[in-house]
Amino acid sequence: MGQRSAEHLRTRWRRSSAGHPRTALRTAAAGALSATLIAGGVLGLAPTAQAADGRVRFVDITGDGGIVLKANVVTPADSDGTRRYPLIVLPTSWGLPQVEYLAQARRLADSGYVVLTYNVRGFWQSGGEIEVAGPSDTADASRVIDWALAHTPADAGHIGMAGVSYGAGISLLAAAHDPRIKAVTALSGWADLIDSIYSGRTQHAQATALLDVAGAVTGRESAELKQVLSDFYSSNLSREPDLLAWGKKRSVATYLDQLNKNGPAVMLANAWGDTIFPANQYADFYEKLTGPKRLEFRPGDHATAELTGLFGLPNDVWTDAGRWFDRYLKGVDNGIDREQPVELKSRSTGGYEGYPDWKSVGAATRKFALAGTTTIHTNVDSGADGGIVLLSSLLDQVARVPPMASIPLLPRRWAAVWQSEKYATAQRVRGTAVLHTTVTPTKESGTLVAYLYDVGPLGLGKLVSNAPYTFHGRTPGEPFGLDLDLFSTAYDVPAGHRLALVVDTVDPLYIEHNPSGAQLTFSSPADDPSYVSVPLREQ
Structure with a gap:
């Protein structure tokens, strides 16, 4: 593997995965293989181009x-x-x-x-x-x-x-x-x-580690880059x-x-x-x-x-x-x-x-309320995830199969779930959805990940968008307001479906900062109600 031993790479991936070494290693192998196939395929063009004419x-x-x-x-x-x-x-x-x-x-x-x-x-x-x-x-x-x-x-x-x-x-x-x-x-x-x-303020672990592995295999990282990666992980x-x-x-x-x-x-x-x-x-x-x-x-x-x-x-x-x-x-x-x-x-x-x-x-937006008070425990992946770096969105591109989750089966101990009403007509999500809520932590640090799902009649949710958020230095027991932009997208929700907002605390894509035993409470004060604002257009 060139400039770095395989054991050193495994160690770095373990640090980046923050408790998910198997997921990280699987992603590393897939990413490295993808890069190798792409590079090898393109390299094959060189002799063809050179032989074709003398302009190269x-x-x-x-x-x-x-x-x-x-x-x-x-x-x-x-x-x-x-x-x-x-x-x-x-x-x-x-x-x-x-x-x-x-x-x-x-x-x-x-x-x-x-x-x-x-x-x-x-x-x-x-x-x-x-x-x-x-x-x-x-x-x-x-x-x-x-x-x-x-x-x-x-x-x-x-x-x-x-x-x-x-x-x-x-x-x-x-x-x-x-x-x-x-x-x-x-x-x-x-x-x-x-x-x-x-x-x-959340490290995108899989994405960064994939770049790190590719850089280690095909190039020479500077001392400054090595220090930055060490601090990052x-x-x-x-x-x-x-x-x-x-x-x-x-x-x-x-x-x-x-x-x-x-x-x-x-x-x-x-x-x-x-x-x-x-x-x-x-x-x-x-x-x-x-x-x-x-x-x-x-x-x-x-x-x-x-x-x-x-x-x-x-x-x-x-x-x-x-x-x-x-x-x-x-x-x-x-x-x-x-x-x-x-x-x-x-x-x-x-x-x-x-x-x-x-x-x-995203000029036309509609809100659905996140009513009530919900408390979730941290440190466990609920099953709502953003997928695997490179692979999941590629599958969505070629087969229109995004990451999925059964919304009724998500364990409410580790996932907060809210759903909109059913839409009588098809809706076009265009632009950036925004989560607005009030969070009360039991520890000074924590990570949450918000997911927006398109939920069909049987409760199967297809991922529309997601985004992570990490906080540090908060006072335990003291609520704070959160406005989080989800990743922009263009997705069509069929008639008869509804949208669901899911929040949990662990996703293999990201490094999480939840102390052991921490809990997060989401509330909707009367003077500052919680909601998700979604850029929706009727078809």
Whole structure:
């Protein structure tokens, strides 16, 4: 396994699972296998592309601090050395080699672009250590652009960047720091790293550990990253300010004013069920952009919506990415700038819907009350879970089978359950549901996870959304108010079904902070009633 022994990895996974080692190890194996299959499949494209034509060159580029970045360049077929072409730079995803984008690079080159893809520092044969989109990674992107302008027929006035996952995050950060970048398509990336892996002040254990394992297998983690991961897994609260500062430096949301000043055209695309970079943080960031912008959400999990395009198969995400570059790098009047800028695909119907902005998506909301007082015990998984990282939302994407739970059978000792009335007509959930309640803990720390289910006539609940929340430093016995945004989604509830809100305290996706024997009480004071606000539209 390269740089780290298998026993060390098992130890780290045990720490991250917080009492769920078997679940964590199962996820690790599935995630590592998935990454290996994807990487191996894409690697197989390299000899095919190279043999097909002589336009593909594998080159070395000097990055920040003198390290070597492994890269490849694809040029248009009609390049004669006198004409200049728009440039598109593609940094690789986490753990994948620079041949990841060869199929799309060739398509883009065939349509008149110089395309340069490079392996980010710390991974595979590129030099340096993994910096997690730190300042060196941002500087590398500018060095790659410098090299392309000096060694290819690239046009300095028409430069774009794109990427999936890690490449998306680096592309956005580079656009905030390098005004030469005029257009970006950021696919399955992040705008706020902390809000992605530490939302609700809760460690997303499976997602982070999956990235850790992939980094250990395919790259070289820096000393800083190792320290951050150690603090993250161990829940070292004294180190929390350092973790937040580390994540802020690596989040394009921190440099929003700078990005808006540079004014690149930004297209953001993600999956509703992304278990690494949830949809909410992209939607919030999109609303704050002032330049040309587009937001697309589709069913799936992390990077699964874009996956078929990496193999050269028809893919809506990559098609729109090409149209975005054609409009803002070539000036082609293809109409993408006149379409509704927010494009959503429902998890239930598969149809596309257009909106003028993100606020319009969830403009119509309905509340159902969380009446009464309910007390639950902690430390036991009730059976309501968010699924398994990468796998569950992928299954929802391809077969429309989300994580499920029998709502009547959930043990009320460990799960609080409220249900709405039955809906006479089908309802469309679009946007972000919000939980508002009053919590009284018996300990100063604790974790809860809220789930919204679509419940059929037999009581089987299909997961619509969820979100975790962790608190520290509370006074035992003293109530506090809680407003929790669930992860945004687009889901259709059939007529005759109802919605259910379930709250428990353990989910294998997250690290929980419930002391032994702790209890949580949920109440609905008369002057501040509890409810769930759901963005619903009748069909």
